[in-house]
Amino acid sequence: MEKLRFEDLSLSNELMHAIQDMGFEEATPIQSQAIPPVLEGHDIIGQAQTGTGKTAAFGLPCIDMVDEDNKKLQAIILCPTRELAIQVSEEMRKFLKYKPTVKVLPIYGGQPIDRQILGLKKGIQIVIGTPGRIMDHMNRRTLKMDNVKMVVLDEADEMLDMGFRDDIEEILSKVPEDRQTLFFSATMPREILELTKRYQKNPKLIKVVHQELTVPSVEQLYFEVKEKYKLEALSRLIDMYNPKLSMIFCNTKRGVDELVEHLQGRGYFAEGLHGDLKQTQRDRVMSKFRNGTIDILVATDVAARGIDVDDIEIVFNYDVPQDEEYYVHRIGRTGRAGRTGRAFTLVVGREIYKLRDIQKYTNSRIIQHQLPSLSDIEEVKMNIHLEKIKGVLEQGHLSKQIHMIEHLLQDEYTSLDIAAALLKMAMGDDQKEDLIAPQVLAQTGGPEGMARLFINIGRNHNVRAKDVLGAIAGETGIPGKLIGTIDIYDKYTFVDVPKEHANDILMRMKNNQIKGNKINIEPAKGK
Numbered sequence: 396m397e398k399l400r401f402e403d404l405s406l407s408n409e410l411m412h413a414i415q416d417m418g419f420e421e422a423t424p425i426q427s428q429a430i431p432p433v434l435e436g437h438d439i440i441g442q443a444q445t446g447t448g449k450t451a452a453f454g455l456p457c458i459d460m461v462d463e464d465n466k467k468l469q470a471i472i473l474c475p476t477r478e479l480a481i482q483v484s485e486e487m488r489k490f491l492k493y494k495p496t497v498k499v500l501p502i503y504g505g506q507p508i509d510r511q512i513l514g515l516k517k518g519i520q521i522v523i524g525t526p527g528r529i530m531d532h533m534n535r536r537t538l539k540m541d542n543v544k545m546v547v548l549d550e551a552d553e554m555l556d557m558g559f560r561d562d563i564e565e566i567l568s569k570v571p572e573d574r575q576t577l578f579f580s581a582t583m584p585r586e587i588l589e590l591t592k593r594y595q596k597n598p599k600l601i602k603v604v605h606q607e608l609t610v611p612s613v614e615q616l617y618f619e620v621k622e623k624y625k626l627e628a629l630s631r632l633i634d635m636y637n638p639k640l641s642m643i644f645c646n647t648k649r650g651v652d653e654l655v656e657h658l659q660g661r662g663y664f665a666e667g668l669h670g671d672l673k674q675t676q677r678d679r680v681m682s683k684f685r686n687g688t689i690d691i692l693v694a695t696d697v698a699a700r701g702i703d704v705d706d707i708e709i710v711f712n713y714d715v716p717q718d719e720e721y722y723v724h725r726i727g728r729t730g731r732a733g734r735t736g737r738a739f740t741l742v743v744g745r746e747i748y749k750l751r752d753i754q755k756y757t758n759s760r761i762i763q764h765q766l767p768s769l770s771d772i773e774e775v776k777m778n779i780h781l782e783k784i785k786g787v788l789e790q791g792h793l794s795k796q797i798h799m800i801e802h803l804l805q806d807e808y809t810s811l812d813i814a815a816a817l818l819k820m821a822m823g824d825d826q827k828e829d830l831i832a833p834q835v836l837a838q839t840g841g842p843e844g845m846a847r848l849f850i851n852i853g854r855n856h857n858v859r860a861k862d863v864l865g866a867i868a869g870e871t872g873i874p875g876k877l878i879g880t881i882d883i884y885d886k887y888t889f890v891d892v893p894k895e896h897a898n899d900i901l902m903r904m905k906n907n908q909i910k911g912n913k914i915n916i917e918p919a920k921g922k
């Protein structure tokens with residue numbers, strides 16, 4: 396699929412600047428194909444899957460079409476739900492960073508109409524909203540259509556499914572005829588084609604088609620995480636699987652820079668590669684990766700194109716890629732030369748739809764997996780240390796050290812004590828998390844396999860079992876059904892949780908809130 400550089404799309408300098416700040420490296424296929432005809436004034440029907448960048452495909456030309464000196468309403472973007480309206484307007488605000496005179500406002504049901512009317516009086520040029528509420532304002536004359544030059548139907552198929560057809564038709568019939576009308580949709584049911592016949596003029600159909608893609612034989616897993624735990628999730632996967640060389644993909648240049656900084660902060664040997672780097676800088680990073688000075692390479696899709704390294708054990712998709720072709724390119728970096736490779740994808744919220752599309756069009760199985768718990772990781776680290784110790788023992792030449800230990804033995808320490816102390820010193824740094832040991836968790840009074848945790852709020856704080864359950868499941872991603880008995884007393888609560896998740900829960904819930912109360916959580920003292 397052909398992709399263009401944003402530089403080739405004749406967008407204003409202000410938009411180019413904002414896109415640069417957002418770290419977009421190149422236009423996605425739907426953006427490459429839709430932006431030029433929209434800028435030329437054509438009506439279009441844009442068909443592309445979720446997550447392919449449709450917002451920018453209509454949002455960027457829409458912004459450049461607005462006359463900044465005219466404070467009247469000039470464009471309407473219709474979205475099926477309040478969430479999507481908010482999401483689109485947030486993205487539009489980012490595009491508008493260097494065009495502060497263009498104002499956008501999301502408008503949707505459920506928000507006080509008076510406040511919306513006040514907002515609209517401030518001179519809004521682009522309104523983004525649900526059809527019902529937009530029509531409402533249109534009928535109240537708080538939205539005047541006389542100067543509207545563009546109407547966008549985002550997720551048109553969904554809006555029709557939700558029964559917005561009449562509202563949409565009413566809106567379209569009241570906007571001046573010489574407007575531009577853009578339809579965006581993941582599918583093209585007959586109803587949409589009927590609408591386009593009635594309300595569009597010679598629309599260009601832009602369909603981002605899916606090619607048959609062959610996926611290399613790589614073990615593919617995905618992990619559902621919350622946005623704020625992505626870094627932690629990635630770190631755990633790296634620690635757990637301990638790959639010799641790995642590549643991490645981000646969707647933006649800024650994403651690469653931020654992730655590299657965070658990984659370095661956590662002590663990983665990682666460097667980034669993206670289109671803003673000079674050739675000499677890239678060469679330097681690549682030679683470090685090849686000679687093992689760094690073992691993690693973080694990159695954008697574009698920057699990774701020329702890279703040829705054979706023994707990458709794991710490819711991480713820190714962001715779900717924009718299109719399935721990228722996914723295939725990314726995971727094709729591993730499993731080369733007859734080796735087995737792994738591809739791990741972190742998935743946040745709605746990205747799951749994108750992942751489903753990727754599965755469908757690549758005809759591959761991407762299996763959901765639980766993130767390793769802190770105790771899993773500790774075990775892995777312990778094993779690494781034990782292996783090292785065995786290696787040293789096998790090499791021998793220890794007489795000098797044995798002599799030192801004999802000295803300590805005279806001070807009435809046992810050799811076991813001494814070995815344990817040395818191991819602790821050797822592992823010192825790795826234990827910064829301060830995990831509660833399994834033996835301690837076993838003594839908290841929970842049933843077999845469970846640990847009982849104490850939380851310092853209870854009935855007096857209006858806390859109910861479902862609040863505790865919801866907070867734990869929501870914060871940690873551990874399925875609610877794994878949580879055991881929840882006993883609520885006036886001033887405190889006991890909750891039984893699976894032992895292997897206890898440390899995760901303690902870490903995540905620490906300093907967190909339940910029903911607005913800041914809590915303290917710790918292992919119960921037992922019987």
Ligand code: ADP
Nearest residue numbers: 419420421422423445446447448449450451646
């Ligand atoms: P769609 O509407 O097709 O589902 P969105 O417009 O919501 O997709 O875009 C999905 C994500 O991709 C957003 O986070 C957006 O910021 C990002 N994105 C859009 N275009 C690009 C691009 N050219 N490069 C990198 N990221 C992009």
Ligand code: MG
Nearest residue numbers: 446449450549
């Ligand atoms: Mg969208």
